Amino acid sequence: MSTLWRVADVVSGVPETESSRTIGLRVDGLNGNLAGQHIDIRLTADDGYTAVRSYSVATAGMDEILEITVDELANGEVSPYLVRDLMVGDQLEIRGPVGGWFVWRPTDPNPVQLIAGGSGIVPLMSMIRAHEASENPSPFRLLYSLKSPESGFYREELLTLGQESPKLAVDYFYTRKVPEGWPTTPKRLTAETLLASILPTDAAPDIFICGQTVFVETVTEWLVEAGYPAASIKTERFGGTGGIR
Amino acid sequence: MGIISSGFHGKRRTGNPALPPGQYETGSFPVLTAGPAPYVSPADWEFFITTETGQHRTWSWDDLMALPQADIRSDIHCVTSWSKLGTSWRGVSLDTLFEDVETTSEFTTAHSYGGYTTNVPLQDLLDGQAWVAWEFDGEPLERAHGGPARLLIPHLYFWKSAKWINGLELMPHDVPGFWESNGYHIYGDPWREERYS
Numbered sequence: 024m025s026t027l028w029r030v031a032d033v034v035s036g037v038p039e040t041e042s043s044r045t046i047g048l049r050v051d052g053l054n055g056n057l058a059g060q061h062i063d064i065r066l067t068a069d070d071g072y073t074a075v076r077s078y079s080v081a082t083a084g085m086d087e088i089l090e091i092t093v094d095e096l097a098n099g100e101v102s103p104y105l106v107r108d109l110m111v112g113d114q115l116e117i118r119g120p121v122g123g124w125f126v127w128r129p130t131d132p133n134p135v136q137l138i139a140g141g142s143g144i145v146p147l148m149s150m151i152r153a154h155e156a157s158e159n160p161s162p163f164r165l166l167y168s169l170k171s172p173e174s175g176f177y178r179e180e181l182l183t184l185g186q187e188s189p190k191l192a193v194d195y196f197y198t199r200k201v202p203e204g205w206p207t208t209p210k211r212l213t214a215e216t217l218l219a220s221i222l223p224t225d226a227a228p229d230i231f232i233c234g235q236t237v238f239v240e241t242v243t244e245w246l247v248e249a250g251y252p253a254a255s256i257k258t259e260r261f262g263g264t265g266g267i268r
Numbered sequence: 269m270g271i272i273s274s275g276f277h278g279k280r281r282t283g284n285p286a287l288p289p290g291q292y293e294t295g296s297f298p299v300l301t302a303g304p305a306p307y308v309s310p311a312d313w314e315f316f317i318t319t320e321t322g323q324h325r326t327w328s329w330d331d332l333m334a335l336p337q338a339d340i341r342s343d344i345h346c347v348t349s350w351s352k353l354g355t356s357w358r359g360v361s362l363d364t365l366f367e368d369v370e371t372t373s374e375f376t377t378a379h380s381y382g383g384y385t386t387n388v389p390l391q392d393l394l395d396g397q398a399w400v401a402w403e404f405d406g407e408p409l410e411r412a413h414g415g416p417a418r419l420l421i422p423h424l425y426f427w428k429s430a431k432w433i434n435g436l437e438l439m440p441h442d443v444p445g446f447w448e449s450n451g452y453h454i455y456g457d458p459w460r461e462e463r464y465s
């Protein structure tokens with residue numbers, strides 16, 4: 024945990040989707056990060072103007088390098104620069120990694136249900152990677168709600184892990200467009216679909232949910248109504264307004 | 269000056285003197301909660317103040333409504349960098365609730381339905397600085413924003429304005445609450461950027 028701004032070297036930049044990019048940052052003396060933590064990024068214009076935003080870390084445990092995946096927001100101030108303009112070899116400033124709540128530790132004993140809406144997959148991917156790299160045998164299950172196959176992050180890696188990892192099950196849910204040969208048409212996520220695709224209450228999973236505010240609020244309410252203890256649910260929200268009543 | 273990002277110009281939204289350092293203005297009202305939002309109906313709601321001598325006072329919803337109501341217009345600042353300027357609230361001043369409370373403690377722990385806690389020095393709750401707020405923008409406070417009632421302490425980062433407020437416990441020492449134990453600053457002054465511990 025650090026409150027100081029530190030210089031990060033941009034060591035990689037790989038498009039994740041049409042509107043997003045995974046950026047590798049190397050920070051001298053960085054001692055890894057907990058799965059699920061975030062960093063603050065500060066950009067400075069040539070006249071001294073600065074802008075700060077928080078981004079979840081997608082990786083976990085790599086000593087001096089971490090990766091973030093940034094989704095470009097229409098009319099965004101920082102994300103278009105990070106996705107379109109930032110180049111390998113550039114430098115920027117980071118603070119963190121921070122956060123001790125929405126995190127998964129390899130010593131956590133319980134089964135884990137991850138629920139991602141769109142780019143909310145990023146901190147959950149960090150947990151999946153930390154889990155895969157660990158000796159922890161507890162089952163992980165991911166429900167990933169997406170508009171379309173093209174908007175999915177980490178597609179190859181999740182496909183491979185979903186098929187080959189004995190510790191991870193992956194369920195995709197498409198709301199606007201499905202892949203070719205998909206058994207159903209695109210539709211809105213419902214409580215029934217959600218509950219049919221996650222670890223049951225008697226498995227007593229720890230649940231991590233990340234996505235847009237409305238997505239997180241809706242899913243959380245379904246889970247509480249279905250009997251998952253509130254204390255087992257951790258949430259992280261971004262964007263949007265509190266429109267749920 | 270920090271590292272210059274060539275080609276980065278930004279949107280210059282921080283020219284407003286009402287914005288603390290590192291904050292940007294938002295027109296929306298983001299919801300940030302560590303877990304599910306508890307359901308608390310006004311009929312079941314209660315607010316308590318407990319002192320170090322064991323004095324325990326409680327107010328029901330009807331008790332709260334019967335007290336003098338304050339209209340508050342203030343800016344609010346979230347540690348995640350958004351600020352919302354000129355928000356309108358209605359609620360009961362903590363000065364009113366503390367009128368008959370005798371204590372020598374200098375600190376409090378705010379307790380919320382759902383188990384959330386946050387620590388606030390007593391002097392930051394008094395002298396017209398804090399309220400138990402139950403109305404936002406002329407409407408009953410939405411559950412997602414802490415309804416039926418939340419603390420409102422606009423001069424501190426908004427995680428101190430505990431949602432679903434249940435009561436205040438007077439404390440002889442400053443004891444970190446939930447976020448303060450999870451990496452956030454013990455006090456949280458937005459103008460000094462006291463974000464993280």
